[in-house]
Amino acid sequence: MLVMDEKEKMSDSVTGSRVLIFYYSFSSQTRGIVSQLSAGIEVGGDHIVCEKIEPLVPLRFPIGTIPSTLRMMITTLFRRPSVPIKPLSDVCFDSYDLIVLAGPTWSYNPSGPVLSLIQRDGPVLFSGRKVIPLISCRGYWWLHLYGLRRLLKVCGATVPNCIVFSHPSSEPWRTVGVFLKLAGKMPEKSCIGRYYPKYGHSRQQQREAFRFGGLISDALKRDSPLSGLNFRTPIALP
Numbered sequence: 001m002l003v004m005d006e007k008e009k010m011s012d013s014v015t016g017s018r019v020l021i022f023y024y025s026f027s028s029q030t031r032g033i034v035s036q037l038s039a040g041i042e043v044g045g046d047h048i049v050c051e052k053i054e055p056l057v058p059l060r061f062p063i064g065t066i067p068s069t070l071r072m073m074i075t076t077l078f079r080r081p082s083v084p085i086k087p088l089s090d091v092c093f094d095s096y097d098l099i100v101l102a103g104p105t106w107s108y109n110p111s112g113p114v115l116s117l118i119q120r121d122g123p124v125l126f127s128g129r130k131v132i133p134l135i136s137c138r139g140y141w142w143l144h145l146y147g148l149r150r151l152l153k154v155c156g157a158t159v160p161n162c163i164v165f166s167h168p169s170s171e172p173w174r175t176v177g178v179f180l181k182l183a184g185k186m187p188e189k190s191c192i193g194r195y196y197p198k199y200g201h202s203r204q205q206q207r208e209a210f211r212f213g214g215l216i217s218d219a220l221k222r223d224s225p226l227s228g229l230n231f232r233t234p235i236a237l238p
């Protein structure tokens, strides 16, 4: 599943497990991880439907300036303003063996579009379902995960596990680099470039996401508990 915008309608004749992945991605980092995760699940013979969560008014990356980046970070800290999203495709309301809900951390919270999805459609989508949150972040994800898990449980979901990928660069360059990148600068090519060679996730992390997809597929096939899978590896969380 490498073309993320396409929604595949599954045929009734399929025998593998059925997995639905929702994702929002502002700067393509979650998108890259989800692309590999779904490819890994598909290799195992399972069937994926991937639904991109799309804001009604597209959000532009990079944000562009330092003041507007600061403004977005502060407003998202208070989960304001909400980001209205487009309606989901009908196929999202079918029945699945597993749902993955993927998106970035925004100021210690889930991103606005993911919050909008939960607020608008959460009880219908997640009630009685197994949901694995997938987080892409710079490095600070505990509060995000805690809050997201709580919101999903309120919707009636079971959350057997979670997947977190944090950027592999070291601090303080990671924080400075992300901020500059969001503001539309090129930190990799600036004076901090020798400490901050790249924004976002590494190729090695994408391969790890592919491997995680295989683990999920295996567990679904064997009907073994998803809670037993180890996603907290030094590659995902360096």
Ligand SMILES: Cc1cc2nc3c(=O)[nH]c(=O)nc-3n(C[C@H](O)[C@H](O)[C@H](O)COP(=O)(O)O)c2cc1C
Residues within 6 Å of the ligand: 024, 025, 026, 027, 028, 029, 030, 031, 072, 073, 076, 103, 104, 105, 106, 107, 108, 109, 136, 137, 138, 139, 140, 141, 178, 182, 200
């Ligand atoms: C408004 C905003 C706030 C952010 N706040 C955090 C944060 O609190 N903790 C963190 O680890 N990363 C934070 N980040 C960085 C993103 O989570 C990170 O770059 C992620 O990989 C982006 O994924 P995406 O490209 O799929 O949107 C923030 C990014 C934005 C745009």
